[in-house]
Amino acid sequence: MSVLIIGSGHNALVAACYLARDGHRVEVLERDTVIGGAVSTVERFAGHQVDRGSSAHIMIRHTGIIEELELAKFGLRYxxxxxxxxxxxxxxxxxxxxxFHRDVEATCASIAAACGARDAAAYREFVRVWGPRTARVMRSFSGAPTPGRLLKSFWGLDAKGGGSALSREFLQSGDALLDSYFDDERLKAALAWWGAQSGPPMSEPGSAPMVGFAALMHTLPPGRAVGGSGALTTALAARLRADGGVISPGDAAVSLARSGKGWRVETASGRNLYADTVIAGSHILTTLKLLEQGGFDADTLVDWRRRIRVxxxxxxxxxxxxxxxxxxxxxxxxxxxxxxxxxxxxxxxxxxxxxxxxxxxxxxxxxxxxxxxxxxxxxxxxxxxxxxxxxxxxxxxxxxxxxxxxxxxxxxxxxxxxxxxxxxxxxxxxxxxxxxxxxxxxxxxxxxxxxNVMHVEMSLDQMFMWRPLPELSHHKVPGAPGLYLTGASTHPGGGVSGASGRSVARVVRRDLRPARLRLPRR
Structure with missing residues (x-):
């Protein structure tokens, strides 16, 4: 099967690697001469390799993607x-x-010296409670965001008062969570600033899990890719090429149109490329613009654009x-x-x-x-x-x-x-x-x-099965069979995780499986 992938962000490259490993013919189109999108590194000053976007890699080290794609063999080291x-x-x-050390007790000792013994004990309890919770949240990122998957991920978590209390704790604001644990404003401010790295302030409902991610850093802390953030996408590109994949930098997709049972993608250089499957790793609004250029239903596109909030x-x-x-x-x-x-x-x-x-x-x-x-x-x-x-x-x-x-x-x-x-x-x-x-x-x-480095706002109403819209949240586009979505515009959102790329590859793989081999879900 032939697959065209629009954009070379890290999620797009992750998807490309999984599908090329499966034996499909994969070509990645990138408008820029630098691959990797916001996960890339260039020389800005003499002798300095400077990140263009992300710098610390937090989530991808918790996904297993690095090990599954054997990226260490292609030069990636953290x-x-x-x-x-x-x-x-x-x-x-x-x-x-x-x-904040990786070691919890060393962290608590620092908090005790700076904020007092009570906040140190409270932080120890925060890590005990929110460490497992955040690990479950990370697991929920490993597939398409269905309500069943999310419930399964959170099933069995502890909370005083049962499930309703647990849901309340997840839906509260990050500030409310911090106020329920800690006294010292400086400690609360530091953790609120950590949580706000996804964009929304910790005063918003549903932002508590963003603060909770701090607890997971005592299991595996953020990593720095040797050579710069772009070392991740460099390794992904090397893996892709080793499996026969092609990357075409400097040749942007300019239109996306249905052609028979497949798709035609016109590029800025004038090429007309045909593929059975297209995966768009571009910003969702950029993808909708490509569909508009290809003659997709105008009223539907207007509706989608109006409802997506950047x-x-x-x-x-x-x-x-x-x-x-x-x-x-x-x-x-x-x-x-x-x-x-x-x-x-x-x-x-x-x-x-x-x-x-x-x-x-x-x-x-x-x-x-x-x-x-x-x-x-x-x-x-x-x-x-x-x-x-x-x-x-x-x-x-x-x-x-x-x-x-x-x-x-x-x-x-x-x-x-x-x-x-x-x-x-x-x-x-x-x-x-x-x-x-x-x-x-x-x-x-x-x-x-x-x-917006997260593509669209990471507010509660644009996360999980609502990202970027309910009808676009399963990596597919209604009325466009064979067209799939990945990247920060899709679940689980922005940040360096690669989870969206792996999820879309799994969806494509399942859709290509002969119907007689598909087993019913139980």
Whole structure:
């Protein structure tokens, strides 16, 4: 069977690898000259291998995909981020930082010193309860999001008061979960900022499991791919080619139309390609545009577009080449540099930034997550230099005052660097070079429409069997047999997991199985 895959994001490449391994003829079309989408690494400054999108890989290491596709044989190697997170003291306040180690007891010792014995004991209980729960959530990501699968994944979890109490705990806000466990605001702010990495603030209903993912990091912490985030997609591409697959960078799909029992894909170079099956790994709105160009029902497309919510945008990034790592007061050597530096000490900081974004305004004060992975992997920076990624939320794609992002990029980059400097005095003076990625830049370079790195909002009504819409949530498009969907627009959403790619490959495999061999579900 011939398979065309639109886009070379990591989910698309995961799907391609599974299907090529099964013996199908697979070609991946990519509009960019760089493969990997938001999981890619390029040289931005001399001698610096800089990530274009993601930097820390959290979920994919819990899926088994790396082992199933034997990606270590194709050069992929991870280094554990341990400690996996670090929360500094408030600027000018002489208290210990909070350090989140892989080891629970080491973490509790740090929390006891910074926040008190009660919060340390509460954190130990939080990990005991939410570790298994989050592991079940991860298992629910391993297939198409049916209600039965989700119920099976959560069946048997403990909660005082039974199933109704459990469902309430999952549907509560992250802030409510944090308030039910902890007293210290700095600890709650750090965990709320961790949970908000998917986009929604922890004040939203259903955001509690986002906070709960912190408990899973004591089983297996975030990983840093040696050579940069793009090492994952480089290994996937090598695996695909070893199984006979083809990747065509720099040749975008421009239309997608039904042709007989298969599909015709026209490319920017003028090629007309025919395939039995097409898997679209592009943004869902980009995929709908391709269908429009191919003559798909216009009224249906209008309805789908209207109901899919991209949101105001999530954030922006400053990639910095520096002469030194940030030096946070009170931090021991290596405590801060190996993981995610959560530069928030009060949740009001988060709430003000998110509220401003909803109004189309820049945050009163940027909310920053700093990552300095050259401390773990010196190969990404020249000798004597370091490299930092400074992710900042929330920055709206469309500004209410009508100005363009080109007018704000440099000034906002200055503010983000100043926020790190406030926590680590002297940092700004170490910045030798920088590359600013505004929400508009994220859209232009990587096709992340609206500057949303998660494609569409990760709110409760656009997750699981509702992502991106109920009728599009099973990796298929009604009225378009042989067309499948993958990527961050589909379950389980954004982040580096590969789960959507494996799920769509399984759906395709099942659909291709002769009907007489299909067994009824029980």
């Amino acid at each position: 280094i554990d981020c341990d400690p996996w997170a670090f929360a500094p003291a408030p600027p000018g306040v002489d208290v210990p930082p909070i350090v 949101g105001p945008g999530i954030g922006m990034v400053v990639r910095a080449a520096t002469t030194a790592l940030p030096e946070y007061p009170g931090a021991k050597t290596g405590e801060s540099a190996h993981g995610l530096q959560l530069l928030v000490t009060d949740r009001r900081h988060l709430r003000r930034a998110h509220g401003a974004a909803l109004a189309g305004d820049l945050p009163p004060r940027p909310v920053v997550l700093a990552m300095s992975f050259s401390a773990l992997d010196p190969s990404i920076a020249p000798a004597g230099e370091h490299q930092l990624s400074l992710w900042a939320q929330w920055h709206p794609y469309e500004l209410a005052d009508g100005t363009s992002w080109s007018e704000h990029a440099d000034r906002e980059g200055d503010r983000i660097i100043a926020e790190v400097d406030a926590h680590a005095p002297g940092f700004a003076a170490t910045v030798r070079d920088r590359f600013v990625q505004t929400p508009a830049d994220l859209e232009r370079e990587m096709g992340l429409l609206g500057g």
